[in-house]
Amino acid sequence: MKKWIVSISAIALIAVMTACGAKQEPAATPAPAGTQNAAAGGAGQQVKLVATNYQFDQKEYKVKKGEDVTFTLENKAGLHGVAINGLNVELRGDKLSATVKPDKAGTYDIICSVPCGSGHISMKSKLVVE
Template structure:
């Protein structure tokens, strides 16, 4: 009897976990970037006190869609010199950077003790 109840509980838990898996939740995050059509796509994935990359590269004179995904913690992004600001209310922005150079990407939402170190670079080639 215990064996049957254990198997039933395990099957029930499997149903619960498969019904609320991570894949459906990730779809809305990816949709805005995909909906923008052609052009370069840069996804900034933010976790506590760091971005997923230290450097992102794009081509000058081409349209770029930036998107923000808060994977851990609550963050917002500013790209200094390019008028890009992303947050939970505005997760995507599309611009055409014309001037090659290096631009600072910073977390603009105070997120804890490592906030000041949460930076990356955008290289426009």
């Protein structure tokens, strides 16, 4: 019985530690590349957050205050989620896109909200609302 519990625990630990290395296709169609900060005909701003092993594609994203912003998450490597503290944005699972209207200028933390392995704690970025 003891060996069985140890074996299950070891398998669970390996699964958690390798989550960032797993390939996953995005469940939703991500925004076209290069659309960060683009505002087109009232459609609002588009911010594409590309997640790879323990990092986002940019250290900082900038948007304008008072305008709709659509955030889209693309998992390039591993399985990740996004939480933007202070803006009530949570992208994970089958919800990989959200639109909000930031009405307060400032800097907001963007963090990975899915435990993705040993580098998870350092997977952070910033959103600057100007």
